[in-house]
Amino acid sequence: xxxxxxxxxxxxxxxxxxxxxxxxxxxxxxxxxxxxxxxxxxxxxxxxxxxxxxxxxxxxxxxxxxxxxxxxxxxxxxxxxxxxxxxxxxxxxxxxxxxxxxxxxxxxxxxxxxxxxxxxxxxxxxxxxxxxxxxxxxxxxxxxxxxxxxxxxxxxxxxxxxxxxxxxxxxxxxxxxxxxxxxxxxxxxxxxxxxxxxxxxxxxxxxxxxxxx
Amino acid sequence: xxxxxxxxxxxxxxxxxxxxxxxxxxxxxxxxxxxxxxxxxxxxxxxxxxxxxxxxxxxxxxxxxxxxxxxxxxxxxxxxxxxxxxxxxxxxxxxxxxxxxxxxxxxxxxxxxxxxxxxxxxxxxxxxxxxxxxxxxxxxxxxxxxxxxxxxxxxxxxxxxxxxxxxxxxxxxxxxxxxxxxxxxxxxxxxxxxxxx
Numbered sequence: 001x002x003x004x005x006x007x008x009x010x011x012x013x014x015x016x017x018x019x020x021x022x023x024x025x026x027x028x029x030x031x032x033x034x035x036x037x038x039x040x041x042x043x044x045x046x047x048x049x050x051x052x053x054x055x056x057x058x059x060x061x062x063x064x065x066x067x068x069x070x071x072x073x074x075x076x077x078x079x080x081x082x083x084x085x086x087x088x089x090x091x092x093x094x095x096x097x098x099x100x101x102x103x104x105x106x107x108x109x110x111x112x113x114x115x116x117x118x119x120x121x122x123x124x125x126x127x128x129x130x131x132x133x134x135x136x137x138x139x140x141x142x143x144x145x146x147x148x149x150x151x152x153x154x155x156x157x158x159x160x161x162x163x164x165x166x167x168x169x170x171x172x173x174x175x176x177x178x179x180x181x182x183x184x185x186x187x188x189x190x191x192x193x194x195x196x197x198x199x200x201x202x203x204x205x206x207x208x209x210x211x212x213x
Numbered sequence: 214x215x216x217x218x219x220x221x222x223x224x225x226x227x228x229x230x231x232x233x234x235x236x237x238x239x240x241x242x243x244x245x246x247x248x249x250x251x252x253x254x255x256x257x258x259x260x261x262x263x264x265x266x267x268x269x270x271x272x273x274x275x276x277x278x279x280x281x282x283x284x285x286x287x288x289x290x291x292x293x294x295x296x297x298x299x300x301x302x303x304x305x306x307x308x309x310x311x312x313x314x315x316x317x318x319x320x321x322x323x324x325x326x327x328x329x330x331x332x333x334x335x336x337x338x339x340x341x342x343x344x345x346x347x348x349x350x351x352x353x354x355x356x357x358x359x360x361x362x363x364x365x366x367x368x369x370x371x372x373x374x375x376x377x378x379x380x381x382x383x384x385x386x387x388x389x390x391x392x393x394x395x396x397x398x399x400x401x402x403x404x405x406x407x408x409x410x
């Protein structure tokens with residue numbers, strides 16, 4: 001056994017605190033420097049054992065409490081962040097759906113309709129306004145939308161110019177393409193609403209209007 | 214000589230226990246108890262290690278705390294394919310001690326001397342003081358070997374995991390470190406004997 005390998009074994013023996021094997025012991029007995037080294041190793045092991053610290057240092061529980069609190073806090077923040085992301089993602093998704101749908105609807109509105117819309121004006125029964133007839137005012141046509149006159153109600157006649165749109169609203173059928181005006185007498189009740197209309201025979205119009213009822 | 218302590222090794226506590234890496238994974242998925250268990254298992258040893266490496270109770274406390282804080286972070290650079298969690302934790306602690314020591318001497322809190330001055334209680338004997346001084350003067354890698362193998366009483370295998378190097382390297386570093394310490398201890402003892410005469 002040489003000194004180099006003996007010293008490695010001396011270190012292990014000193015660390016373990018056990019007895020030396022016979023071969024190593026014989027070498028140490030015969031080698032002065034290894035004997036000194038053995039002594040030094042033993043001294044060192046004794047001194048190092050004095051430097052050891054209690055297994056659980058002071059403040060361990062306090063340190064744990066601080067870290068556990070920190071852990072909880074981080075978990076909470078993480079959960080909040082995840083929740084916020086989820087809500088944001090849902091909001092963005094919802095917004096996208098709304099926007100896409102809106103754009104789709106607008107495109108649908110802008111596209112010219114290919115379907116031909118057939119419209120047949122409703123035919124209302126032609127009915128003369130009997131109260132006017134009885135009073136000697138001939139040719140008045142009762143408006144279909146007007147409320148029935150109240151007994152004893154008085155009427156006034158207003159002469160006015162009517163446009164085709166106004167006539168249509170009253171229920172008078174107008175030839176398409178006519179864009180003039182027609183002079184008409186409007187029978188107005190006490191509530192200020194028209195009850196009947198009579199188209200004038202004066203030809204100021206560029207087209208014709210026919211009484212629809 | 215000063216007090217002697219028998220360190221309780223985590224492996225000695227129970228035969229069937231979850232690995233550090235398993236606890237780490239559970240902890241990352243939000244398991245509070247796993248984090249607590251990991252702290253119970255590694256916290257005290259890390260604190261002792263930092264205390265030996267720095268010589269300051271305040272630094273030890275800060276370092277052991279910071280290791281676990283780093284472990285909690287979402288962007289922790291620990292990768293179990295590259296090494297053990299224990300090795301990673303000791304590596305972080307080693308680097309933190311190095312950084313703090315580089316910043317200069319540490320101010321120990323004066324309002325709690327009894328609570329934090331664990332080493333102060335131990336190094337009352339002159340030779341122990343000298344040894345402690347010698348330990349602090351050792352290069353970091355040698356100091357690492359002495360602290361883990363002799364003070365923390367780790368096996369060579371455990372120390373190699375913590376140091377991130379082969380067992381043979383641990384053994385040779387320890388041999389070299391003990392040689393340096395023995396020489397310094399002998400010198401200081403010789404000085405003491407001269408002073409006494």
